[in-house]
Amino acid sequence: MTVSRKTAERVPLTRERVLAAAGAIADADGLDALTMRRLAEDLGVEAMSIYYHLPNKDAILDGLIESAFAEIGAEVGGSALSALAPAGSWHGALRARILGARRVMLRHPWVPALMESRSVLVPTMARYIDGTIAIMHDGGLSFDLIHHSLHALGSRMYGFAQELTMDGDSDAAPGGDDLATMREFVPHLAAMLEDVVHDDPDSTLGWCDDQTEFEFGLDILLDGIARRSVDERARR
Amino acid sequence: MTVSRKTAERVPLTRERVLAAAGAIADADGLDALTMRRLAEDLGVEAMSIYYHLPNKDAILDGLIESAFAEIGAEVGGSALSALAPAGSWHGALRARILGARRVMLRHPWVPALMESRSVLVPTMARYIDGTIAIMHDGGLSFDLIHHSLHALGSRMYGFAQELTMDGDSDAAPGGDDLATMREFVPHLAAMLEDVVHDDPDSTLGWCDDQTEFEFGLDILLDGIARRSVDERARR
């Protein structure tokens, strides 16, 4: 009985199980809740047991980034995508790719913060970047322009641009007293707030549509890059 | 003697002295080195003494952001700057302002990471944003467009855009063996690296000029915003 119970119950700990549990904790309670002890508890195991499968916590964090980009890879359809894009429409293909990555980020809001804290290039992340470069290069951009564009896109390339990191309530519109003191010390900011809120009266709190903001900034960047690509061609 | 020594030596602890020492630690040894005990040691005091002047460590971190933006305010010339800008040249004024903020960030490389970890709006930071809005509004942009533009600019508005966070060596060009494996798994990324490095052979390591990248992305954004401003006017 002891034997059968044990063989039935005991699911062996693996790198994958650890990473899956870690991701679940981050999804549910945020990155701060992801401690070795909490992780072990969720796995039905003692904290130090994890160290047999992963060298340290940083390896877990890097593994989480790896998993996230694996999910992004599944979402955006891998490297075969660039073949589907008609020549010249790199613009739309890249747009779709980035918005695909963004969908994954929205499912796992802790990824942006994690990426900024650990500056590493895990394999699945490298492949994502590689696919992005492929789209642009197939579209006729020079590597030099692509290189600059990646810098210009910055974290937007991964489907986020800082606002994802902030919680929703931090963008809440200020109330009456706050606005009064604001008008004194930061008059232009106050004026903008009033103007924007008045234009869209049903949004007294959470007055920014993140998705709209994101696409606005994204399109400016994409337009600017496209314009520079034309210039580059004309010069040759 | 005891009396004179004490009155002469004893410089009273103040919020300002604490923040100055904290900034010095961050400048010298990075944000991780800034612990309450280390800070106390540098001040010639015990750790808990600091808590009489500041409620907790978060208050110190927020104070550091405040100081940084005070420094930026001094660098970019305060709110009087918008009056100096000729009408219509908001573009250049904003550019100068952002590059001024960037100079401060380069002096204190820990500020970007700190700003991302703490999502608060301290007074001096609010004034910086307010001045930025003033420049754009004086230039004829609608508050709606300004609002969108601030989102589009994102952290670039503060003079950085993620690359500041990374250390120099993380951008080092990969060597022979690395490149070989890269060609297999991330061919386009490898191709771009080779192309870019070949174009500029004297930069085998640190092959990206941060300042150039920054201005490239910045100009794309500014051009795109300007174009949208024209559209907005034409529609009226």
Added chain:
DNA sequence: ATGGCCTCCTTACGATGTAAGTATTACGCT
């Protein structure tokens, strides 16, 4: 002198990541 503040110090606690050493389990071999 004495009481009361302002300022700083002492001690201690609960988290956290993890080094070092130990126990247990699973499995191939006889």
Added chain:
DNA sequence: AGCGTAATACTTACATCGTAAGGAGGCCAT
């Protein structure tokens, strides 16, 4: 079946962190 060995999980302990709670010394007005 019994045993040895390697793979796996556990126990204990430590350094470091932020900070709660209360105490100690100096200063000034009375």
